[in-house]
Amino acid sequence: MTQNIAILGASGYTGAELVRLIATHTSMRIAALTGDRKAGMAMAEVFPFLRHLELPDLTKIEDVDFSNIDLAFCALPHATSQAVIAQLPRDLKVVDLSADFRLRDLDAYEKWYGKPHSAPDLQTEAVYGLTEFYRPEIKAARLVAGTGCNAATGQYALRPLIEKGVIDLDRIIIDLKAGVSGAGRSLKENLLHAELSEGTHAYSAGGKHRHLGEFDQEFSKIAGRPVQVQFTPHLLPMNRGILVTVYVDGDPSTIHATLATAYESEPFLKVLPFGALPSTRDIRGSNYVHIGVTGDRMAGRAVVVAVLDNLCKGSSGQAIQNANLMLGIEETAGLLFAPVFP
């Protein structure tokens, strides 16, 4: 049965990526697309790469008839999302791609986002959308909160290690390298080609990046005690892809075995042979995660490197995967295509 899908906020990169993915999804059909500032425009005008598709024009959210919509993806900016979702029918299935519903704790939200949540009941209702670790909850959920793309990458490297107690919880460092599409279509000088290409820099270092809220929440929950990590993101001259280099104290072989075992049945998570390290080029445009582990000449130190595509597995692909579960579709439907290389 084909499910009718609405995409709210279809004029940004994650919205466009949802359209790209749904275009070849045999059980989903795009019934409505919204984009406030671009309402009235055809998608082919906003994103000419979608010109070959027959798509509804962009409308305003208030002009969508939600009675025939089976599930809505909400790809709106942070803060806007909570206001919009609060106005949607309360029985509508929603996958939110913003940061608004990722944190379970109201105080944590206020701490990281600088103001109280405007829809606290929804925040309580929402299920954290890291598919592989919340399958039963997502299947039963009405509202799923997509994870941060950085937060997802770090968690794929670390969750089984924390759960199995094979690393020192007080010595975790996540050094992250991110492509620029994660910043969205924002008009900022440092995102211009002339300023971003041909160089790199760190940003939001020293415990300031908001995705730390997700790391804190999830890692502490798994460990059963507070866990804090060091986290330094860097912006790289590439469009898609996140690579985390995670420094941990623990036995490298045990760490590799723990990850390999945890993910052996996962369709999208691939643990490389011990010592092999992944490249973002090998997952570009796809829903796959590649993870590598290596040791160090110093015993008891290990490095875990994980890569994913921030727009796909880190955001819109994850959202489709979750929507598949929520709608009773095969989890991998529409997501098994290969990366694009070169």
Next chain:
Amino acid sequence: MTQNIAILGASGYTGAELVRLIATHTSMRIAALTGDRKAGMAMAEVFPFLRHLELPDLTKIEDVDFSNIDLAFCALPHATSQAVIAQLPRDLKVVDLSADFRLRDLDAYEKWYGKPHSAPDLQTEAVYGLTEFYRPEIKAARLVAGTGCNAATGQYALRPLIEKGVIDLDRIIIDLKAGVSGAGRSLKENLLHAELSEGTHAYSAGGKHRHLGEFDQEFSKIAGRPVQVQFTPHLLPMNRGILVTVYVDGDPSTIHATLATAYESEPFLKVLPFGALPSTRDIRGSNYVHIGVTGDRMAGRAVVVAVLDNLCKGSSGQAIQNANLMLGIEETAGLLFAPVFP
């Protein structure tokens, strides 16, 4: 019915692109992969981006059992291809992606490639693989010669104009901008990131590029008299994509209408509204061609701009499209996915 496919020369970019495309093709199944220097290796070692697929290991061509192969793609280097195909069973369907069988005239081959053809009977047998213009011949063919990627782009811009006689045949200039993957995986200094990125240059200018052989053959055939074009390719710091800027003498509106009419039923060829010009970014990773037309302040001058992805529509996607026809599969099967943007 699933067709068994062999890919000869699977360790290059066009070979890998064939694997990527066939991975989601519901009527094809990869039965054999060859790669002489890399025989014995798993594809995941040669191309880690294909790690998620279950694929046969690379073998030598002589180790392939062709009796159960329905069609072979030959993605070998020029010159090697003619030697290899001459040794294959004469009833095996073959789509060749090299330059070896593109030219119908034996002398033309020798002129452009510098030595006589070693399999002249096969050269005579082969059908030129520009799908939209050779459908009946391709359906009936045993051996199809994939076009040059540059040659394909130029022809999409020009063939209907020549056929309908709406431009001056003696004043055609094709200024071409090509991404680097068209050069393949060759180890040359000028293809290194350090030397290719952040700049551009022209090459093989002044009537020297081999794809001129295809332009000469096809345009002269359509026109019924010799046609020569000026052709200047440029190498750009991007991986996928070709853009041709074609300067012609003719009425811009007529030119636009001629192209729009010629391609209105074509699933992969999209003519933009008059005055709109395409971007390679909007067809990246896909089988689509976007074509734009504009006039000039000087009456009777027009510019046609066409873009395609050299590895997909310009090579491996075209090859799949042709194979679909040869095997009686729906022509668009496995090719209707969207481009990847950004």
Next chain:
Amino acid sequence: MTQNIAILGASGYTGAELVRLIATHTSMRIAALTGDRKAGMAMAEVFPFLRHLELPDLTKIEDVDFSNIDLAFCALPHATSQAVIAQLPRDLKVVDLSADFRLRDLDAYEKWYGKPHSAPDLQTEAVYGLTEFYRPEIKAARLVAGTGCNAATGQYALRPLIEKGVIDLDRIIIDLKAGVSGAGRSLKENLLHAELSEGTHAYSAGGKHRHLGEFDQEFSKIAGRPVQVQFTPHLLPMNRGILVTVYVDGDPSTIHATLATAYESEPFLKVLPFGALPSTRDIRGSNYVHIGVTGDRMAGRAVVVAVLDNLCKGSSGQAIQNANLMLGIEETAGLLFAPVFP
């Protein structure tokens, strides 16, 4: 004697490039820097790459004491420039880098820029700043109008050919490929790294680009009759560099000889051996122009390819070269450094 220099509009790319160049100029000293929206800031905050220099903070233009300034560079946006220069002391030497004073004809200005010029007396006074062709006028000038970077590149390829009458004036096509820094620090979606990298497109095609006003003015003046060219600019995923591929009807050897002769004493203009074609990578960051000529298999057709760095020779380097002449300094002072490669 060290000359005191003011740079008006130092927070854009051409302003920063002027600072970079003057930093090693032994006869110039930066005495004032202005940047309206960023007044009060240190240059190291606006452009951290200039952190090592001792520079005055940015101020508002009205706070500059022009009595001790020997020459002002005006790197302000188009239209702003004419308003500001009209308010400056009438005996102050000025090199303007905007488009405001490039066209000698008041009607031509209005046609290309869409409104009447607000300082017509200054427009009349200004000297066109293509150094090699206006040396005596520039030496004597008070106000010099820097050329468009695209316009400069095309003129280096064509002026001697038009002057010597060795090409057909009615069949000139300039196909231009430009790096993105020419668009300045403007915040536009299509200048974002995510949208500009990894692709190319044509823009302002068909006789619409404003630099055509300069081509019309200069080529017609040289020819002594109206000359129009076809001109198609393309935006490339690189930061610095312009390459023009100029298609002309004429004898290739004569064309090469004409350019080689015309430029043989020029310090910055290098004509390559016949058949060799230049790369933008070989002039990046420098004041040099490389020019190549080749023929075609069709007799009487030739291609001229010229490259320069749009921010240096196409804008700020040219401005320094002109300022050197206006101030009686050696013309090449501060400009003889090598390109940066890779």
Next chain:
Amino acid sequence: MTQNIAILGASGYTGAELVRLIATHTSMRIAALTGDRKAGMAMAEVFPFLRHLELPDLTKIEDVDFSNIDLAFCALPHATSQAVIAQLPRDLKVVDLSADFRLRDLDAYEKWYGKPHSAPDLQTEAVYGLTEFYRPEIKAARLVAGTGCNAATGQYALRPLIEKGVIDLDRIIIDLKAGVSGAGRSLKENLLHAELSEGTHAYSAGGKHRHLGEFDQEFSKIAGRPVQVQFTPHLLPMNRGILVTVYVDGDPSTIHATLATAYESEPFLKVLPFGALPSTRDIRGSNYVHIGVTGDRMAGRAVVVAVLDNLCKGSSGQAIQNANLMLGIEETAGLLFAPVFP
């Protein structure tokens, strides 16, 4: 007085960078250039970006008359360098840019480079070329060994901290991001634009990278006891630039103050205000190093980020700086030019 310079191995990137720098150096003059495989060629053929310079043609080393050479830069591959330098006149001043003379300990050399040193007496004689920390030794030296570019970057971030005892010597992690020119002009698939652009990966992780030999040697010497660091290099899609993100245990303010004090008189080393972090874009093409320090929400943890241009300050610029000292020239001569941005 102008010094006569020979560059042995001028056909690679560091050789070309030396030519670029010496071209504007008022006290040096290039008297000989060698390049074995390219002997007989003009530099303009090998590196067209140097076309504007009058340079001697490339010769074989045995054809150089060293009697009139004041100093030779040796930019040859590792292992070749020790063989060549052993044959040079023993009173010739030499700055070697290879890895051959960086390690003082013969066993350490053999361990990291896999075979015994062929010129152990020269290895003993050579002075380690990290200018700011070996000035007196370099001034007096005949043979100076240029440092590894990665090793230099890490040392600028760490040496004063180790010397002053303000960090835990057993918890140092260097996560390094490097541009591709550091790999030289080697023809490898993973250095092709098609494979390197648009992605990133780690390499030589886990204590395998040869530059660890330099870290071990220098940090242990300063500390007076063995010091080992964790070190993970990553390759980035950019040409020039290295960024190290160094994780240390210590008080962030003390760390910042220690670096600021140590470098306050250094012409090329710039410590940013506390909390500000550097970008490789701001030192591209120059001899400057920018260093930033920030703390973490976890007390006692700090991050030091340092950037430099691998070809300039990390290699050829450092070599010129050392040569200046060896020849009695002002240390900063020829090196005070600004970075190129954008």
